[in-house]
Amino acid sequence: MAERLAKKLLLIGWDAADWKLITPLLDRGFMPTLERLVERGVMGNLATLHPILSPLLWNSIATGHRPHRHGILGFLEVDPQSGGVRPVSSTSRKVKAVWNILSQQGLRSHVIGWFAGHPAEPIEGVYVSPLYAHATTAPGEPWPLREGTVHPARLVDTLGELRVHPAELPPETLLPFVPRADEVDQTQDRHLAMLARALAQASSIHNAATWALEHEPWDFAAIYFNAIDNISHHFMRFHPPRMEDVHPRQFELYRGVIDATYWFHDLLLARLLEVAGPDVTVMLVSDHGFHSDHLRPRGGLRSPSGPEDWHRDLGIVCLAGPHMRRDERIYGASLLDVTPTILTLFGLPVGEDMAGRAWVEALEEPVQPERIPSWEAVAGPCGMHSADQRVDPEAAEAVLQQFVALGYVEPPTGDQAQARDRVVRALRYNLARSHLDARRPAEAVPILEELARDRPGAPVANTLVTCYLRLGRHREARRMVERLIEAGAGGPWTDWWLGLIEYQEGNVDAALVYLRRAEAGDTGRPGLHVRIGRLYLRKGRLDDARRAFARALELDPEHAASRLGLALVELRSRRHVEAAEHALAAVGLRHLMPSAHYTLGVALARLGQTDRAIMAFETALRMEPRLLGAHRWLRLLHLRRGDAARAARHEVAAEEMRRRRRERASSSASTGAA
């Protein structure tokens, strides 16, 4: 076992926390606890996954695996007993969470309120499910804890007493958030009730967490707060500057809620750190950010785009403690890295099947994390639910359908059937999107085709078109786009797709017509402009490309793909310093971009910075071993350094790749494949 660097580790989750909102508050001295944490540790952006849905993301954070692997795919799931729907359950998770791995190694963990964490898992430590904090009864009525909310059972009464009911909050509690609260007509306006509910839940989680940290031995604690996300969904539309569709009076009443919410969390953080004690390694993360500026969707909660459209690609990470660098940034962190980092800090190996990496650059002294093939192959009690309690929702659904077909179980009817159908579709769609996000479009296609067949509609069709295009299946993509247009869903995106298809089929003039139309139908988001820019770049239209990427960056200055686009433009323009700057900015925003590392490598190589270029190319190859160009460059650079042996290895690798490409091309030609 490697050296254990963390004596104790406290992982705090602030759902939806965003540096864009925090940074001005730090500057104004409104979050002194976090300010001190940042100063004595490292901080950075934390790249999220798609779909940006919290149950999926918090379980990726806790397991180091993508959703299609860990099995938590939505907010709801089908109840295998009743056939109805229920909140997603911890019994649906297919792999170990970090606290299971630690339990297996004899370490004690406290898990408080983690998303999709009901029922409580029988770990070594204290486990409190998220249902703990939900007030299900009216004030004054008994508020029993649901079975399975607290482990171990001996703590049910003690922890039950620590919950806060929203009605218990004195009215003045809300004044820091809404100073003019007494002007609100609460018979018409439910915002204050929502705010009280969110704050009460946060307080309940905080109370349980501080009690557990103080009274029960622990090595690791994972504490999850959902208040920032809940409050942001209801109040971010009132955050300054005033959005056009927000009434000035409501803006004035609620403009300070978001800032006050972060201030409140800073207070909670102070107490958590005090109780956790000195020499504790602290890791603060969020699963995604939250749009707070001109990228906020119009229409508030009822916006046609849905709640997910408010989520930003970048969450936060801050890590401080013994052996950590101080007051520094880390770059390119992903939420898939959290578990590998925690394991490394406890001196435990990282699973090779985990998709992320340990943040070794955050350490004062470099370490090389040990590896094992998979923690799933390590036998022994780990505090997960027993195998018979862990239910694969897809399998349970198949059994249910079989029993309905046999006439032994009543099929769900009416509202229950509709709810079930919606949930099943949503879970399948999220699974497909998870595959796509993991660069597995081939696995996503059959799922999406089945969904599109049963009920054709824009989100599924859009995703299917994306998959077809990634797989080079242009004919099917065109047919799907034409179906969308016939169904009245045409617009900038369909123009873009048709432009892309025309271009890839060699019809450049037709492609340009569609692209100009797509640019003119501006969606207000960077993604489409980046795609247009890339196409211009491929055509050699550098000024058009620069314009498109610059427009994308204007819309979102932290858009990694826009930065990469500009890097490529500058590279083609032989402006290598600018190219390197843009490429470095891109990988700083999002580490998992092999093409950005490759581009950086090219720029650095042309600037004569051989060693840094080699590092960039090697990073790119680790992420995408099929980058032939990277092997070619590395051969050249190693020759430059006089390392013939390494150069030869890359020559061999490049030749092997060329050979395989020739074979594939020859095989496609003989079968007549498209």
Add this chain to the structure above:
Amino acid sequence: MITVVSGLPRSGTSLMMQMLAAGGLPILTDGVRGPDPDNPRGYLEWEPIKRLRQEPHRIDEAEGKAIKVISSLLQGLPAGPSYCVLFMRRPLEEVLASQAAMIRRLGTRGPATDPASLASAMRAHLAQVSAWLERRETLQVAWVDYHRLLARPREEARRIRAFLGLALDEAAMAAAVDPSLHRQRAALAEVGP
């Protein structure tokens, strides 16, 4: 005390109900699903069992009787009564073949899942239910092997009577077992593994 006959659909639950009826135990049934080619001697089912979660009080009607409760509905048995569960076990490939035949005859549609995945799902369900039964302190369970029942009906009838602690006619129970109705094994034997 309520006698519960359970197992996967097509695992021999109807046969067990027929044995208990022959032995003199009152059966809670409504005859909604009558005899058919899949079950020439009838299913002996009670439709309200499907709505037990919504109407738990109706379990009172089963007091002192035998009732068929298919495996997926077991966990909906309300607390309170004392239960003795006879859980049927039959090789899964036979069960699934029999289920497929029944679905074909009914003209309904099962899940759009390949056979291997369905078998895996059914296996997982069976393991989950079995483990749940093992953990219940409020009910007693006897596992009944379908093939053993066919091969040694008298011996099994004696064991079941002893388990239930009831004055049942063992000879009549054993006589209710008709091996000629065991179709799926014959069908599988014809086509081979």
